[in-house]
Amino acid sequence: MKCLQIKRIHHIQICIPTGEENKARQFYSQILGLEEIEKPDALKANGGLWFTVADIELHIGTETHSGISKRHPAFEVENLDIIKKHFIEQNVSIKEETQIPGMKRFSFYDPFQNRIEFVELTSV
Template sequence: MIRNEGLHHVSIIVSDLERSKSFYERVLGLREIERPPFGFPGAWYAVGGSGQQLHIIVHDGETKRAGGIDSRDGHFAVSVSDYGDAIDWLERHGIEYRANPNSMTGFAQIFMLDPDRNIIELNAAMRPEGREA
């Protein structure tokens, strides 16, 4: 049996490194961390304080999605401390999103797209009365 110890990183494909770095730093507030000198462009980010990482990789292949926000498509999720603050932040930055404050999952969700149409979920605890935190 494989005994997992947690999720180390998620890698996503981007087409414009500087545009993507701006998005992940400015919109999601991620902190860039050191990356080995691979022979292709990209960047690594710390996500939270438990060692998880997001790796963005520049790739010219045809693996990017063209559609809109689809919560059933491949995505990664980042937990946020305050659902309402996250919504306010996205609106102030003109980021399109789809909110699901009373998800049957037991946590409030926000789905959005990065500049390359990668789907990102933000989630937060719901208040006991079913309202988002």
């Protein structure tokens, strides 16, 4: 597919049980020495925390471990709208994600139920 140009991994999301943010913060900040970064306001109600690791982000989400996991890699791409149109034409179900300032994004599942997110950075 010529319109798919992956630039880099933007972030990886792992998950912890709901309500365990303080335990995760202690481990990832104090033991691993990662720098915590603020989540966008639109996503704070979901719980969890974000960290910076080298030039990517580590997102730690919360979940109850019932159903399909939110764990996923997110790839930074160019031409997100063209990619989305191509996926729809190929009958790939996409999920519109909560939009956050400076970024357009959507996610989808591969045939094996692995969640993948594509993001395109925009000007704020």
